[in-house]
Amino acid sequence: MPLAESWQTAEIPGPKKASLIIKPDIADAIIRRAKRPIMVVGYGAVEYEVEGIKLIECLIELAKKGKIPVVVTASTAREFRNRGFSPAALMPAVDIGNRLTDSTWKGLDGKDTYDLAIFVGLPYYMEWTILSGLKHFASALKTMTLDCVYQPNASWSFPNSTIKDWAANLRDIVENLGD
Amino acid sequence: MYCLSGLGGIKLRRDGVNLKIKELKSDIAHFRDLSITIGAIARETWVEPMGPTPFPSLTTLRSWDRKLLERYKPFYLPFCDLCCLCTYGKCDLTGNKRGACGIGMAAQQSRTVLLAASIGASTHTAHARELVTHLIGKYGRDLPLNVGGLNVEVEAPHMRLVCGMKPEKLSDLEEALDYCEKQVTQLLAVTHTGQEGNNLDFESKVFHAGMIDHVGMEIADLAQISAFDFPKADPESSLIDLGLGSVNINKPVILVIGHNVPPAAEIIDYLREQDLTTEAEVTGICCTAMDMTRYSAKAKIVGPISWQLRYIRSGVPDVIVIDEQCIRADTLQEAMQIKAPVIATSEKNCCGLPDRTLDDPDDIVADLVSGKSSGALIFDPVKVGEVTVRTAIAIAPKRKKHKVLPSVDELIRIAKKCTLCTLCRRACPNDLPVSYAVKAAAQGNLNGLDELYDDCVGCGRCESACPQKIPVHSLIVTAAEKKTAEETFCIRSGRGAIQDIEIRKVGGPIVLGEIPGIVAFVGCANYPKGSREVAELCMEFAKRRYIVCTSGCAAMSAGMYRNDEGKTAYEMYSGSFEAGGIVNVGSCVSNAHISGAAIKIASIFAKKPLRGNYEEIADYVYNRVGAVGVAWGAMSQKAASIAAGFWRLGIPVVVGPHGTKYRRMLLGRSDKEQDWYVYDTRTGKKVYGGPVPEHLFFAAETKEEAMVMIAKLTMRPNDTSKGRAIKLTNYIDLHRRLIGGMPPDMHLLVRKMADIPLTMKEDIEKILQHMKWTEHEIPDPTLLSRMIHTPKEA
Known part of the structure; x- marks a missing residue:
């Protein structure tokens, strides 16, 4: 299937589409370049498992290595806490999305606005609409998704890929961040 | 309504009457063929003085809307980067660009929301007009309105509140209908290119559309309850058979789909008149089904709108009668597959069929039974009744329940064509793992398909997308054949209005917060994870002693699940409007009784003047009545307008994750203290009231998140x-169980130490200390400075 095609076929946004993350190095560079990143993790992250490793474990490692505060939505917090990781905040997806459109919001710690929001694990169409809100109403914010499907409304997205390839990419990102 | 001075008690109505005088001689003049048009004269029996805003125009309540919108700023979620509504376009609105007409993205999104809400309001209003016209023709203009006898004195809370009128007979409803139609026309005009350009003005008009929608719904339900003798505010209305498995397939089966009940009522009447009631099954899908069972408890409900494809393809229905709204556009094609004739009955949905309204019923029946015609368009409900029954009885033996579902062997053979291209999954609204299930079925394992049945919304997009032409939906239904046969549930028949005495009993406990809230499960069946979640939500809140209301497809879903004891929600809980009751009010248009109950709490319990007094009543409801609407599977434009009607009354609405596709949320910011100040009516001071209710329109990601948010949004x-x-207690308990740990916002919701639940005192006090929390006063809250008793800052 074409790489830069919306996973849900009819969800075509228009002229402004996400750039493809064709190799993990790109995602690494984006994260490294960000001064104030934040990661939003939806409940889907709990459900993915590849070769016995849960996606959530990979995300915890990524958050730790990248020093990225994590906002968890829905019932995701318990899974993080069970693994000894305390998310920076627990907040519904639309709530954090809304706050990220506010250019005066100084973030969870009250220090400054975020310049990169990383999304993963929300229902595809819900992430699609929230990323659209940010694309249009958070002009200073860049967005990236770590899902295994193409999200056209992000600034950067992985292409549609198999779970196995996607897991390998995530592992590479985490490893590279440790360099 | 305008007073004609000197005639004491005689008032002129808005609709005109024409007075013709052939010849009039007087001292000053001699007239011939004089024609005078004046307002209709009606004797005024309602002594309540008129409030400030009867028949509000598009902007009458703008300042109230702005108060809400200042707190709940729109978070827009564009479904498209473009505007394509005029020939200037498509216009690219990305990156703060403006369209050729000058519109920006925020205004364009709110304009689209207004379009949706206007479509919804027009649909209910048009339905109400059709019903009222039909019922006046059948029962006369003077048929008294009766929704609950002496138990319901405030019979039309929306019409009283919005229009300032107290309808007493069927023809009185026409005045309110005239008003609704004018407003909907004007609202639609607002969406034309080159009109409104400010997003908040669009949003205010969305609220207006919602308010009109609730008046339209109320008109429709008042008319049909009164004329068809539906249950009249009866908490013990009948339990109705629900589910595919409840249909006796050995009889001729009639299926009605839609929202307009007169054709279905005539079918039942014809069966009764011909003494054929036991000879045929009358079954229904969607709101016509709901209303039909309010007319006859022997009729059966198959399920919500998502059951259309699966039921038709089962081959069970022998004749399909459709009226209006939410009917699949391909019903005729699907019906032709199973050789069941379609009878269309609404000018709004003609299906390309020939108009047979004036034809002899013998000829129509002959054509339908012989297969010469695949369907007929009949606008006369009485004729629909006769033709439908006679056709069903005659055609049933010939059809032998011809179905288009494959056998299990065929299913496996067909599934082998799957190339695992995943286009079915990518077309599925819920991203269900369709392709893997089909591939497994090719190996003889049907478990995957069987599991999909529970979560499938029945849209059929999977098979439209399949390049191999695999009838995926049919495979799912075949694999779940055992489940469908076991779909034998029950639902309480729609009771309509809430009794005044029920309001008197619960008004105090609700306003004081001792009944934790009213939670209304309404709307369509576009669920993220199947119907069962709605049943679970209903039972959870009933168990916690909230007052639970249901309507429409959500009411059906609430009944389609049995607990460990084999009971459905409607068998477990009472139908009374009381703590721990599950109150099915009825169909879509019955939603007006739910919002109406909130209005009645202000009117009956708090004795607030109701007549034409929208802003004050909404302010009361918003600050004091802990009601929340939940449309877990909201899909339609009507759902948008129903929600908007709740918003203007200050009642929050929670939708499922698909609800983000409505293109905007209305979200409060609990972190912005300055947003949550209210007037204390006792002192006139502006005081912090806390972030309650936190949001006005909120999409939850999961059922668990929704449960916790619902509990929070009942706070006032x-x-x-x-x-x-x-x-x-409810909020924390649900949060601990479903999300994990204590909620992060305890310090924002506890106002005084006395607010803290005793059993959780230690845990909460630790949090409050950590957050450096201090007590603050509990206000007598209002957003309206004119409500201050002793103004100091007004």
Whole structure:
């Protein structure tokens, strides 16, 4: 299937589409370049498992290595806490999305606005609409998704890929961040 | 309505009457063929003085809307980067660009929301007009309105509140209908290119559309309850058979789909008149089904709108009668597959069929039974009744329940064509793992398909997308054949209005917060994870002693699940409007009784003047009545307008994750203290009332998140400490169980130490200390400075 095609076929946004993350190095560079990143993790992250490793474990490692505060939505917090990781905040997806459109919001710690929001694990169409809100109403914010499907409304997205390839990419990102 | 001075008690109505005088001689003049048009004269029996805003125009309540929108700023979620509504376009609105007409993205999104809400309001209003016209023709203009006899004195809370009128007979409803139609026309005009350009003005008009929608719904349900003798505010209305498995397939089966009940009522009447009631099954899908069972408890409900494809393809229905709204556009094609004739009955949905309204029923029946015609368009409900029954009885033996579902062997053979291209999954609204299930079926394992049945919304997009032409939906239904046969549930028949005495009993406990809230499960069946979640949500809140209301497809879903004891929600809980009751009000248009109950709490319990007094009543409801609407599977434009009607009354609405596709949320910011100040009516001071209710329109990601948010959104600034403690107990308990740990916003919701639930005192006090929390006063809250008793800052 074409790489830069919306996973849900009819969800075509228009002229402004996400750039493809064709190799993990790109995602690494984006994260490294960000001064104030934040990661939003939806409940889907709990459900993915590849070769016995849960996606959530990979995300915890990524958050730790990248020093990225994590906002968890829905019932995701318990899974993080069970693994000894305390998310920076627990907040519904639309709530954090809304706050990220506010250019005066100084973030969870009250220090400054975020310049990169990383999304993963929300229902595809819900992430699609929230990323659209940010694309249009958070002009200073860049967005990236770590899902295994193409999200056209992000600034950067992985292409549609198999779970196995996607897991390998995530592992590479985490490893590279440790360099 | 205008008073004609000197005629004491005689008032002129808005609709005109024409007075013709052939010849009039007087001292000053001699007239011939004089024609005078004046307002209709009606004797005024309602002594309540008129309030400030009867028949509000598009902007009459703009300042109230702005108050809400200042707190709940729109978060827009564009579904498209473009505007394509005129020939200037498509216009690219990305990156703060403006369209050729000058519109920006925020205004364009709110304009689209207004379009949706206007479509919804027009649909209910048009339905109400059709019903009222039909019923006046059948029962006369003077048929008294009766929704609950002596138990319901405030019979039309929306019409009283919005229009300032108290309807007493069928023809009185026409005045309110005229008003609704004018407003909907004007609202639609607002969406034309080159009209409104400010997003908040669009949003205010969305609220207006919602308010009109609730008046339209109320008109429709008042008319049909009164004329068809539906249950009249009866908490013990009948239990109705529900589910595919409840249909006796050995009889001729009639299926009705839609929302307009007169054709279905005539079918039942014809069966009764011909003494054929036991000879045929009358079954229904969607709101016509709901209303039909309010007319006859022997009729059966198959399920919500998502059951259309699966039921038709099962081959069970022998004749399909459609009226209006939410009917699949391909019903005729699907019906032709199973050789069942379609009878269309609405000018709004003609299906390309020939108009047979004036034809002899013998000829129509002959054509339908012989297969010469695949369907007929008949606008006369009485003729629909006769033709449908006669056709069903005659055609049933010939059809032998011809179905288009494959056998299991065929299913496996067909599934082998799957190339695992995943286009079915990518077309599925819920991203269900369709392709893997089909591939497994090719190996003889049907479990995957069987599991999909529970979560499938029945849209059929999977098979439209399949390049191999695999009838995926049919495979799912075949694999779940055992489940469909076991779909034998029950639902309480729609009771209509809430009794005044029920309002008197619960008004105090609700306003004080001691009944933790009213939670209404309404709307369509576009669920993210199947119907069962709605049943679970209903039972959870009933168990917690909230007042639970249901309507429409959500009411059906609430009944389609049995607990460990084999009971459905409607068998477990009472149908009374009381703590721990599950109250099915009826069909879509019955939603007006739910919002109406909130209005009646202000009117009956708090004795607030109702007549033409929208802003004050909405302010009361918003600050004091802990009601929340939940449309877990909201899909339609009507759902948008129903929600908007709740918003203008200050009642929050929670939708499922698909609800983000409505293109905007209305979200409060609990972190912005300055947003949550209210007037204390006792002192006139502006005081912090806390972030309650936190949001006005909120999409939850999961059922668990929704449950916790619903519990939180029932909080109001007026809650007493005892009431707030009860609400906090539910909120914290649900949060701990479903999300994990204590909620992060305890310090924002506890106002005084007395608010803290005793059993959780230690945990909460630790949090409050950590957050450097201090007590603050509980106000007598209002957003309206004119409500201050002793103004100091007004």
